[in-house]
Amino acid sequence: MLKQPKVPSKTAPPSPPLAEMPNTTITSIHPRAYSWKHNSPASKGRFSVSCSSSQAYDIVIVGAGIIGLTIARHFLLHSDLSVAIVDKAVPCSGATGAGQGHLWMINKTPGSATWDLAWRSHQLWKTLAQSLEDQGLDPAMELGWKQTGSLLIGRTDADSDMLKGRVKQLYEAGLKPEYLCSSDLFKEEPDMLVDKDTAAAFLPDDCQLDAYRTVAYIEKTNRNFVSKGRYKEFYDDPVKCFIRSDSNGGVKAVQTSKNILHSKKAVIVAAGCWTGCLIQDLFRKWGMELYVPVRPRKGHLLVLENFNFLILNHGLMEADYLSHPTVSGIDSSDHENNLSVSMVASIDAAGNLLLGSSREFVGFNTNLDESVVSYIWKRAGEFFPKLKMLSLSDISARRKVRIGLRPYMPDGKPVIGPVPGLANVYLAAGHEGSGLSTALGTAEMVVEMVLGYPGKVNTSPFSVHGVLD
The missing domain is CATH 3.50.50.60 (FAD/NAD(P)-binding domain)
Incomplete structure (x- = not known):
């Protein structure tokens, strides 16, 4: 097998203090x-x-x-x-404990390298939920299971074209997606800001669970x-x-x-x-x-306990989540211009509103960053006008923030x-x-x-x- 040039040591992720790495050749x-x-x-x-x-x-x-x-x-x-x-x-x-618990196929691409694994896992989770029902158990109690379906939201003409293509791909892969125009989407989610350019890909069979x-x-x-x-x-x-x-x-x-x-x-x-x-x-x-x-990829998830100010009928994700665009106008040098915040929203089995999500490379740092929480809240408000009526200080009593390090692979x-x-x-x-x-x-x-x-x-x-x- 042919060897490529040596990889500089700086490509390795920062390591927690287990021991100092030796001067070795990779x-x-x-x-x-x-x-x-x-x-x-x-x-x-x-x-x-x-x-x-x-x-x-x-x-x-x-x-x-x-x-x-x-x-x-x-x-x-x-x-x-x-x-x-x-x-x-x-x-x-x-x-695991910091995630939203989505068991979604709406954001997966048929024919991609990970599609078969995602689809097989999706089937196995549904089989597990059904087996609990067959035993007389409630999947919602045991797993925090909810089959609410998922909506991938677009707000531009380009997004609409992408969503139509995704619906076609998912349908050809054997799923039952739907394309929702702005009027149909508003019927599904009346608390969401929907204008004439807003549309969605809808997958009714998508589910979620509670990690804990x-x-x-x-x-x-x-x-x-x-x-x-x-x-x-x-x-x-x-x-x-x-x-x-x-x-x-x-x-x-x-x-x-x-x-x-x-x-x-x-x-x-x-x-x-x-x-x-x-x-x-x-x-x-x-x-x-x-x-x-x-590599560790840090994420913040905002949890609002027993939050009934906003009604969501499905799990929602903005189309930009698929590309993770970086946030512009960041003053803090801590983010090194790699912070990505995309709207992802759902209600869990306990009635809590889960709002995400952020992604950034900051090593193994798991400290709370209030500026990231503010970006998540601001981004959610762009989709749900009701949230703009509240400030983060207004919800401090019922607010929790989950922070975790996703295991990122370059490919x-x-x-x-x-x-x-x-x-x-x-x-x-x-x-x-x-x-x-x-x-x-x-x-x-x-x-x-x-x-x-x-x-x-x-x-x-x-x-x-x-x-x-």
């Missing part, structure tokens, strides 16, 4: 991932460890966000393997296997290193701050935006380097698959804002890979490209 072979380089001969030795316990499981999963938890669930339900899941924090403390309720349900499902000796959670227990086998060079265990978790079959890294720097930091201890270009595709040269190590990260919506399809894909089953979705767009030198 050789680029693909925009999604990079090849290994051995920088010292001592690459297979076991590190000295001091842990309170040593335990063995078939599968060890690093990362307890929605991706890691659903992978664990799929192994438990569709195999007889035992699973351990480890995280430096607790579920919903990262991107969904995670609680998945954890409850997984914990049913604790008594059978097949499942255990290790939260607030950061990973320190991988331990390699002396016989085959594979990873035989994960060392955390408190435990050694031996893996008999596979180690799966699903650590969101921390995946890239975690892999770098862990593998450099073998004198090796693998750069996976996952817009998650990386899912085995690490070359370490066949028992798998990555599942880089879903950015689609982690919740594509979680079940990702989980199915990973389990099929590990067990050697035929895949229901083509895995090649998501593969980890790299070679061992």
Whole structure:
């Protein structure tokens, strides 16, 4: 395989303070991932460890966000393997807990590299909701499930042309979208500002869920296997290193701050935006380097609790969300002119108004930025005139702000698959804002890979490209 020029070190995302990165050589072979380089001969030795316990499981999963938890669930339900899941924090403390919970196809493009994964996941979520109903359970209570449909809103002639094209594409892909002219759109959403140029693509079957309720349900499902000796959670227990086998060079265990978790079959890294720097930091201890270009992309989501001042009948997203244009006229240098704010609005199962969304690259910073919240509120007011009657100070008592770091990949595709040269190590990260919506399809894909089953979705767009030198 031909190697391209060296990638400057500045292309790597800023790393949290795990350890200072060594001065190593990274050789680029693909925009999604990079090849290994051995920088010292001592690459297979076991590190000295001091842990309170040593335990063995078939599968060890690093990362307890929605991706890691659903992978664990799929192994438990569709195999007889035992699973351990480890995280430096607790579920919903990262991107999963900061999301709006949209299970939408309206913003997906048929024929794109991620379409099949998104569609398969959409079907699996609907199957799960139906199975709850069949058990006499309420999906709204268990998952925060709502089938409200979604509206992709355009406000120019160019937007209308794009929306008509999207409706045609979705229809040809087997979905049932509708194109709404301004008068039809006003009937659906009378609280929205609709003029003669406003139009929408409408997908009635799109759904949403609540991340916290969904995670609680998945954890409850997984914990049913604790008594059978097949499942255990290790939260607030950061990973320190991988331990390699002396016989085959594979990873035989994960060392955390408190435990050694031996893996008999596979180690799966699903650590969101921390995946890239975690892999770098862990593998450099073998004198090796693998750069996976996952970057943190910060987002703010404004939550107004029990907000009945505005009526929404569907989930709404402005067409500009698809291109993420940057906000103009920013005074703060902190944003480095990369802040994007697009209107996304929905009402969750608890009656809360969720308003988003922002995107920006500011490293691993998760501090609240009131200027971003102001931009979100201002942008929402351009679509909903009622909101202009209120200031942010008027709603301070019922206001919450969720902040998370989306795992961004430069080509817009998650990386899912085995690490070359370490066949028992798998990555599942880089879903950015689609982690919740594509979680079940990702989980199915990973389990099929590990067990050697035929895949229901083509895995090649998501593969980890790299070679061992």
